[in-house]
Amino acid sequence: MIDKDWRGADLIFDLDGDHLPGVSDADFPGMLDLIHDQAWSLWNDFLEPEFNMKREFSQFTFSGHRGFHIHVRDPALLGMDSNARREIVNYIRGEGLEVNAVLSGNKSGWRDRIEVGMQSVLDKLRIISEKESGSTAIMDEFHGILNGKSTKNRGGKSGVSKARIKSLAESSTSTERIERLRSDHSLLVFGKETPAFWDLVKGDRSVVLGTAGETDENVTVDVKRVIRQLGSLHGKCGLRVTEIPYERLDPDGSNPFRPLDEAVALKGGADARVELLRDDITARLGELEVSGGTGDVYSVNDAMCTFLCLKGWARQLPE
Numbered sequence: 001m002i003d004k005d006w007r008g009a010d011l012i013f014d015l016d017g018d019h020l021p022g023v024s025d026a027d028f029p030g031m032l033d034l035i036h037d038q039a040w041s042l043w044n045d046f047l048e049p050e051f052n053m054k055r056e057f058s059q060f061t062f063s064g065h066r067g068f069h070i071h072v073r074d075p076a077l078l079g080m081d082s083n084a085r086r087e088i089v090n091y092i093r094g095e096g097l098e099v100n101a102v103l104s105g106n107k108s109g110w111r112d113r114i115e116v117g118m119q120s121v122l123d124k125l126r127i128i129s130e131k132e133s134g135s136t137a138i139m140d141e142f143h144g145i146l147n148g149k150s151t152k153n154r155g156g157k158s159g160v161s162k163a164r165i166k167s168l169a170e171s172s173t174s175t176e177r178i179e180r181l182r183s184d185h186s187l188l189v190f191g192k193e194t195p196a197f198w199d200l201v202k203g204d205r206s207v208v209l210g211t212a213g214e215t216d217e218n219v220t221v222d223v224k225r226v227i228r229q230l231g232s233l234h235g236k237c238g239l240r241v242t243e244i245p246y247e248r249l250d251p252d253g254s255n256p257f258r259p260l261d262e263a264v265a266l267k268g269g270a271d272a273r274v275e276l277l278r279d280d281i282t283a284r285l286g287e288l289e290v291s292g293g294t295g296d297v298y299s300v301n302d303a304m305c306t307f308l309c310l311k312g313w314a315r316q317l318p319e
Helices: 028-051 082-093 099-104 109-129 135-146 149-154 162-171 175-183 191-205 302-311
Strands: 011-016 058-062 067-072 242-244 272-276 281-285 288-292 297-300 314-316
Touching (some): 011 028, 028 058, 028 082, 028 109, 028 281, 099 109, 109 135, 109 162, 109 175, 135 162, 272 302, 281 302, 288 297, 288 302, 302 314
Antiparallel strands (some): 011 067, 058 067, 058 242, 272 297, 272 314, 281 288
């Protein structure tokens, strides 16, 4: 092997719902809906318009578990090394972007995103401040963007507590502060929390890309990555790695891809009784949905039994 030359590698983008800030896969259908949105945003907002990547060289797949893969096999890109691939990842994540410089510069994708993201974040901060419906979920999302594992994915600051986010939310209700911020983006109108505000704006508009296993190395950057084979079954849930036609990638399109209907490999089978081992879970495969908590017993088909047991969410009971 040492005498062989590296010839190239697919440019792979891995989107995994497990990396979304503030999201748990306990609501499996809801998580897949969110990561589907991310997959479409990655292609429609970044890869095609800004990097000019071609559909004819691209393959879109459901990973068989918590996300989606985009493979780009353009011959002109296969030889890119890890450093070049990392530049693409950093741009998509918004890492190193100076907000004031972007907004004062020429028209660009990130300039448009920041302008839209400002209002989006301000609206969400208002919901937190006024404790409206959904405020807890938004708080968890923002906390995830600014802390922990999503810091590596989003480029956010670490160590930002929920109390500081609440303080930022209360400050953002000031019309005077917002007007000053819009007129001069370099002003620290939220005091020490201003950098966190801009991190939230970038995080709100970026795409969360998956990491390679337990390391921090992004899948896209790894030029020797072994990826799941199309048609194989995922060992953590039993669903099939399935190709998605481009025209069905848009979740809001006329005929969107439905992974929980179309990636089910096992069909029919005798009823199996399972006991749930985890609280507050929601799972759906085809027309069958299971929603409950520890100790609940359900009669399910082979596909759902396999899914729940491989996930570690249930155990099969003897007949």
